[in-house]
Amino acid sequence: MNLLDLYNRLLETFGYQNWWPVDYDYHKIHKTDPKDEIIIGAILTQNTAWKNVEKALDNLKSKHALSLNVIKTMDINLLQSLIRPAGFFKRKSLILKEISNNMHDNIKRDELLNIKGIGKETADSILLYAYDKPYFVIDAYTKRILERVFNIKFKEYDEYAFFIKSQVQEDINLYKEYHALIVKLAKEHCLKKPLCEGCILKDSCEHMFTK
DNA sequence: CTCCAGGAAACAG
DNA sequence: CTGTTTCATGGA
Structure with missing residues (x-):
């Protein structure tokens, strides 16, 4: 074999x-970018059970915040309270802030790896599932x-x-x-x-x- | 109670 | 340069 x-x-x-799981209806209704859900999920799932990530994603949805543009200007304490179920919430809130300020649609792997909190697996997940890169x-x-x-x-x-x-x-x-x-x-x-x-x-x- | 989950960075030697 | 610790929540 x-x-x-x-x-x-x-x-x-x-x-x-049918990966990556994305709620396309949500993004259609709120006019947000479905790729953001993949990026946010990729960060939240670092060494964390997906079940807990789903709770955090639901919390973000309830505040219409499943979007990097929203996260960019969101109060850090509010962000932390929403993603808390996914664990490592202080660290992950900083990573989300970082990426929300540096993400763009033709980002390269090296550029992603320069963001503190984005390692190789997370970078490749984002590139493959959000941007269809090999x-x-x-x-x-x-x-x-x-x-x-x-x-x-x-x-x-x-x-x-x-x-x-x-x-x-x-x-x-x-x-x-x-x-x-x-x-x-x-x-x-x-x-x-x-x-x-x-x-x-x-x-x-x-x-x-x-x- | 302990162990583990769709990692990464800081730290120690 | 390699191995260990830290970060945190929730379910088994």
Whole structure:
């Protein structure tokens, strides 16, 4: 089994994940930019369960503040109270302020990485899901699954991205879907403490043979 | 109670 | 340059 086989198998099993989740109706009604929801969500979900991010996003919506333009001028204390459920709220409020002042539609990766609080994964999530740029998102799940399923381990973020991109065709929709499917598998079976029982990869996962 | 979640920066050695 | 700690909430 190679990386493309894994992708096809995950897709067959779980179907399209329809990432990134965006409330387009909200943005149509409030005349705000749907990309902002992806950018804000990408920051809020740093080391945080998505369930908690959803609460923060709902709070922002209730104040018509799911928008970088609104966040830019919003009182910092109010912002913190709205995003509190997503954790790290003091830090994240500063990151949101920073990005709301520096974001623009043809932003480059290096420029994103220069914003304090935006690391490689967050930058690539924004570039891929908000701007349809061909960056493969590498997160803790991706590393975990590569190591368990293929017994492959690197030191650097860029090594993971380079390797994966060398194994599949450059296709924006594949990049988007593959990452979403990896998250799905990681949440269903490939948890930190693996639930191999019932996992679709039971027959071909290196982890099953090496333990 | 402990552990973990769609990380990143600061800090220590 | 590599490993560890800090940041915080909420659910299992």
